[in-house]
Amino acid sequence: MFGRRCLRCPRLLAALVLLLAACPPALFAQESNPGEWLYTARGCLGCHGASGEGGVGPTLARTGLDFDRFLAQVRDPRGIMPEFPDEVVSESELRAIYGYVSGLGSPPPPMRPAGPSGEQDPASCAECHAELNPGIVRQFAGSAMGRAGIQNARVENPQPQLTCADCHGADHTVISASKGRVPETRCAACHQAIYQEHVLDAGHSYGPGPGAIGINWDRNIAVPNYRQMPRKVMEMGCDPCHAQAGATADSLWSDSLMRYVDTSSLQYRNGCIACHTRHSFDLEEARKPEACYTCHMGPDHPNYEAFMSSKHGSIYAARGHAWDWDAPLADAEWEAPTCAYCHMIYVGEDGARVSSHNMTRKIIWGMGTQAAEGQLADLVALEENRSRRDEMVKVCLTCHSEVKARDYLRSADAHKLAGDALVVEAREILARLYEDGLIEAGHGQLAAGLLAGPRFSAIELPTGFAQHWPAGLYFNVSAIEREYFDMFFFSNLKSYKGAFHMSPDYAWWYGYADVLGHLARIRDEDRSIRAFERTKNRALFMLVTGPLMVLAVLVAAWFARQKWLERQARPG
Numbered sequence: 001m002f003g004r005r006c007l008r009c010p011r012l013l014a015a016l017v018l019l020l021a022a023c024p025p026a027l028f029a030q031e032s033n034p035g036e037w038l039y040t041a042r043g044c045l046g047c048h049g050a051s052g053e054g055g056v057g058p059t060l061a062r063t064g065l066d067f068d069r070f071l072a073q074v075r076d077p078r079g080i081m082p083e084f085p086d087e088v089v090s091e092s093e094l095r096a097i098y099g100y101v102s103g104l105g106s107p108p109p110p111m112r113p114a115g116p117s118g119e120q121d122p123a124s125c126a127e128c129h130a131e132l133n134p135g136i137v138r139q140f141a142g143s144a145m146g147r148a149g150i151q152n153a154r155v156e157n158p159q160p161q162l163t164c165a166d167c168h169g170a171d172h173t174v175i176s177a178s179k180g181r182v183p184e185t186r187c188a189a190c191h192q193a194i195y196q197e198h199v200l201d202a203g204h205s206y207g208p209g210p211g212a213i214g215i216n217w218d219r220n221i222a223v224p225n226y227r228q229m230p231r232k233v234m235e236m237g238c239d240p241c242h243a244q245a246g247a248t249a250d251s252l253w254s255d256s257l258m259r260y261v262d263t264s265s266l267q268y269r270n271g272c273i274a275c276h277t278r279h280s281f282d283l284e285e286a287r288k289p290e291a292c293y294t295c296h297m298g299p300d301h302p303n304y305e306a307f308m309s310s311k312h313g314s315i316y317a318a319r320g321h322a323w324d325w326d327a328p329l330a331d332a333e334w335e336a337p338t339c340a341y342c343h344m345i346y347v348g349e350d351g352a353r354v355s356s357h358n359m360t361r362k363i364i365w366g367m368g369t370q371a372a373e374g375q376l377a378d379l380v381a382l383e384e385n386r387s388r389r390d391e392m393v394k395v396c397l398t399c400h401s402e403v404k405a406r407d408y409l410r411s412a413d414a415h416k417l418a419g420d421a422l423v424v425e426a427r428e429i430l431a432r433l434y435e436d437g438l439i440e441a442g443h444g445q446l447a448a449g450l451l452a453g454p455r456f457s458a459i460e461l462p463t464g465f466a467q468h469w470p471a472g473l474y475f476n477v478s479a480i481e482r483e484y485f486d487m488f489f490f491s492n493l494k495s496y497k498g499a500f501h502m503s504p505d506y507a508w509w510y511g512y513a514d515v516l517g518h519l520a521r522i523r524d525e526d527r528s529i530r531a532f533e534r535t536k537n538r539a540l541f542m543l544v545t546g547p548l549m550v551l552a553v554l555v556a557a558w559f560a561r562q563k564w565l566e567r568q569a570r571p572g
Contacts, residue, residue, distance in 0.1 A: 046230025
């Protein structure tokens with residue numbers, strides 16, 4: 001009956017639709033389970049996981065804490081947890097969250113019974129796991145590490161046959177508790193030279209970061225912006241790629257807790273497997289560009305996309321299936337270079353080639369964010385960088401003339417600096433807006449914008465750290481600041497990477513042309529902000545002076561009337 005009346009009364013139906021539209025969607029979610037809604041909205045799941053199942057923070061589901069101790073931990077926390085004051089999450093909200101996590105049910109039972117405990121016979125590993133995890137057993141058995149005898153004369157194996165226990169140990173209790181942890185130092189037992197080049201010599205890093213932070217993993221977790229993001233988000237995003245060296249250090253591991261204690265919730269780590277995927281550790285896979293694809297792609301470093309759209313990449317795509325991938329990298333006779341060939345091959349004065357896991361000795365521009373620091377200089381012209389360029393040219397000489405190689409690379413340098421000049425112009429626009437007080441630095445919050453932190457602008461280097469860390473300008477910034485970030489960290493890096501990886505479209509359309517678009521919007525936003533400020537000042541002037549002008553007119557009119565009345569009152 002009510003439905004028919006609604007259909008007959010369009011105004012009533014429209015009013016109901018408007019009323020429902022006016023209600024925020026969160027209202028319905030909060031009414032159904034306010035504790036669950038608050039647990040997610042206030043950022044608890046970032047450290048404690050979905051449904052309180054744990055992460056870098058402890059499990060909260062079915063917590064044994066009483067509410068007073070729960071409240072005390074939130075207000076005055078132990079360990080690495082930041083303090084959450086009342087203005088961020090009130091006591092009544094915490095009571096709702098506490099009620100939610102306390103009442104959570106038990107997790108689903110494991111699908112398989114618990115494994116063995118204590119020391120095991122190393123010979124039993126493969127036999128047991130062939131039933132439980134046949135894929136990894138096949139992978140290891142077919143790998144150079146799993147086959148009997150010496151497979152690589154350059155590697156000094158301590159024994160002719162390796163087993164699972166040589167990497168994981170034989171204590172199944174420890175293996176289960178540590179989730180199969182294999183630190184990079186375990187790999188170094190056989191691969192000492194590679195460990196030296198890749199980890200100790202920072203061979204897969206741009207070197208120590210600003211503010212005396214370290215390399216690779218340290219650059220990921222030590223910068224202040226890392227604490228801004230939910231740990232589970234970082235575990236899915238930044239952590240897997242930045243864990244390719246240094247993340248398994250003993251200083252980051254607790255034997256008593258059997259887990260990493262460095263603020264990241266990433267528990268499965270080993271830098272070697274970033275390229276040599278466990279448990280096959282396949283050299284062919286590591287030598288192909290697809291091994292680099294997982295990390296060296298995307299809007300800030302589209303190395304793979306740029307390479308694959310270059311002439312080198314198209315030759316690899318068309319003919320690479322027929323190349324000999326078993327030959328050592330230094331002996332490769334491929335028709336075009338791959339990522340590994342350009343960055344891992346070094347050529348001596350006699351033309352002899354050697355391979356190294358140090359991939360930074362030929363790199364000059366690094367990540368390429370110099371312009372974001374206000375720098376606009378030809379780094380290649382510096383004496384200390386000429387040898388780096390020479391090392392890269394030597395690799396090019398295996399296919400090209402020196403003139404062709406140097407000319408192309410110098411053109412790429414110029415292309416990079418041309419984009420940097422546009423970024424510096426945008427940076428100066430922001431600097432003037434800050435100086436004139438037209439935009440306010442809002443950047444610098446903690447816990448995904450929930451907690452107050454140090455405030456700094458998009459062009460500053462706070463506390464000595466580089467402001468262009470990827471998490472730095474994703475939230476809590478003005479539109480023009482975000483536009484600037486997208487300009488220098490996405491578009492200009494596409495332009496730079498496109499040029500050096502010989503991709504015309506990435507150098508131009510995805511890169512430089514897009515940098516120009518961002519600059520146009522920043523210029524327009526600057527004009528709009530300044531025009532609004534002028535209009536606001538004029539309006540304020542009118543608000544202040546308008547009543548005074550009206551009063552002056554009224555006073556003048558009153559005096560004029562008085563004069564007129566005086567004249568009227570005079571006789572004849």
